[in-house]
Amino acid sequence: MSAATTEEIAQAFTRLCRDSPVLRSVAAELAGGKYRWEGVNGGYLARPVFASLDDLHSFVGDLLVTLKAAIALPRRLFDGDLDRYCSLLGIDERRAGLMRRPGTVPTLYGRADALHDGTGFKLLETGLTSAVGAVEQIDVGPRRWMMLPEVASFVRDHRLGFVSAAETLVRLMREAAGAVRSGRDPVVVLAEGPGGLVRFGQGWAPLQRVLRNFGIDCRLAELGDLELRRNRLLLRTDSGDVPVDVVFRCFNSDQVLGHRDGPAMLDNVIRAHSDGLAVLWSHLSTELFSNKGCLALLSDPRWQGADERERQAIDRILPWTRLLTADDRPGLSGLLAECRERRTELILKPFVGYGGQGVIAGWECDQRRWDEALDEAATGNAIVQARVRPAPERVYDPRADREEPWDVVHGILYSPHGYTGSFARALPTGTGAVINITTNPDTRLSAVFHHGEVGGDGGRAAEPGDPSRS
Template identity: 40%
Template sequence: MSAERVAAQYNEEFRTPGSDLPTIAQHVKDFPTLAPWHGEYLARPLFVAEREIREFSDDLQHLIETVFSLPDRMFGGDLDAFRSVLGISDGHWEAIRRFGDVLPPQFGRADMYHDGTSFKLLEFNLGSEAGGWGLASEISRATMEVDAFADFARRNRLGYVHPIRAVVEALRHFGAQVAPGRDPVVALLEWRGGLADYGELWLNFQSALRWAGLDILVAEVSDVHERGGVLYLGDTKIDVVYRSFVPDQIAEEPGGWDLVAPLLRALQAGGTLLWTPLSSNVFANKACMALLSDPARRRNLSEDECRVIDRVLPWTRLINADALKADTDLVDECLERREQLILKVNGRGGGVGAVVGWETDDATWRLALENSATEGCIVQERVIPRPELVVDPVSGETEEWHAAYGMFYTPHGGAGAFAKVVPAGSGGIISIAAHARARSAAVFHQSELPTGGEVPAAGELAADAAK
């Protein structure tokens, strides 16, 4: 049974008088580990084929490995030339280099749409500052607690991967360098004042990690101090810093370097470790996708690598002064294809600075292209999400929603997913912050029928998938 047929069956059972399926969203909202996050939830989970999401995860892993090789294979190892193409300023580059320019681990969240045929990658968020791990984990776990859904999941071979368990595994493995034989003491550090904006999200993350068996402290960079080559929060020695600040904040805030000086000293002494390095921001830069997508730039990539890129990545091109000089036809093509393109700023996330071609007029689009050459942007081909049919629990009407899937990954591979959803037709960028009716949704995968036709209990499917 396809994911669409699972959704249709779910909606049919949802409408059945006396069904408890309509209670799921409220149960999720009241779930203890989700209490710090005051978001809203879709009336039903989303469904995908396990094989499909597993294959996308494999492709993503290969694609990120290719991204890590770009400085050598496209720029002869010249990191300054590489960062110049990405549009990384001197101040940001200094922050990245002083914290070490080592290759980062594959740890983050890929954002993608499903176009009705396959998943298409919009961007990959690389680094520990990417959020949603706790939400994804606990929305699915809470959903499974509703007996009506657990029964539906068992009958339809539905399971999920718990992303937080993957975080725990990664942090324990990493922290063993300074905390052999015990759990590392981990402190999540936000930038000064950052908890006022993101505290709810990180408290949810903290609650989920504690449920999974790993304690974590939550603080800001201004709260810690260094002593004897080790970072401390009060009197508590910190083994691993889980970073949720970015190079921009160090470089742009007055006194930024003073704030991170204790952390730098502890890292240089080796008494405290940093998960993940600031070099993550280099490879997460959207211009990397344009370097992969443009056939003129990938002469040193193998046929297999190119096939992976073309399978998962929409047409993407770099827009900056040098690129426009090298390809004088690019602007004309972008002007002609306005209704099929979106403009994104290389170093920003969450849709900040994006210009949606199909929602603007010709003059506005032309001006956006001209201005983008200075800051550094990409243009990317539009991906139209498949409609997700959802029954409104109050009106009983069936509504169309569009989903941006977030798939998590660690050095050990794919680590589960969730989705942000908005009503169809409510805008070209799917964002919780930008839409009053935006919702979060659990994502369950449907396993293929086991040999012999026996269907395991849904809880077993979920537990097996989370290992």
């Protein structure tokens, strides 16, 4: 008997939901946006999302190859001249100087956004940075679902599982700290930029709780609370100075440059890292390669920035992507003309941004607005990318006793170990090109359960766990 497909598992869950009064009640509350699980920021989809473990591992394998090719771009295309590379991607000199400070090579850790088009996952952005959320949500969603006995049985019967992003992160933190102080769990600081705790601290508190539940001494602080003194990196607290082993970067270059003393604060951490006194996870150099302009350099054959093996991996996951900037003058007029004709199949994205800010989908505007957007983008820094049509997820709404199509974007965490876990965001099909809580309050979060195996290894089977660990 062949293994069930993703669609077949989803249909089986819908049948379970129809037959179970308890599950129908929970799904109805979720569908109405009235039910929120503790520790989850936002409404939840009325059912989990299911994904092939083989698809997830294959995507992350190709993604890591793609990221390594991206990191090689300055050497391959610009003879190692980072100034030329940064100029093309709209990275100003002050910001480029911050990213190029001695510290670490880019750590391959982050959260990629991807759509599944029915054949495989397609990359929307790499999210190459430690300053990504949702680590705790990847664990809390599956565990909350499995608190329902019917769902726990369903998970066992279909041999579903999930990868604990929190467990992986704990392992990474212990490995990183081993270079500084071995033999005990490290002191980890989730470090925000100057003034960042007021705005973002509440968002990092769930991750702090998760790491503490795994035995990690985890603190929330700002860069200005860290001081290099007495041959240690110290965290100043009301109860005294605490030696720090790992600084988990929750800030970006904007926050550092937005404070007059920000670069000096960062220097303390970079010097501690360079001298082997503490570990910075991860350095701002990741921003050199999370810039969406990198995707165009990798996609456009004119740049020839990849070898044959890399090209195959890139082509499998990356949609057609092109630079749309005045600095890329060769072929710009021809590209603009092509983009005007292909309006309904293209989407505009700024080089830098999060939460869908500044994104314009050609199929959501008329020709005049699209032409204006193209002309404006060509004077700034943007990419144009081929539209990815996600395979719709049929989600049962008990209130109306019917299934409705939803579009789902997968947030797929990755690390040097490979696939690190995932969650999903969803919108009713046709209600928005950008599926993000920041820009569309109708966006719902979803747990992701995987099915199948990869060479007999991969994610462990899901087990009903103590939800307090999430």
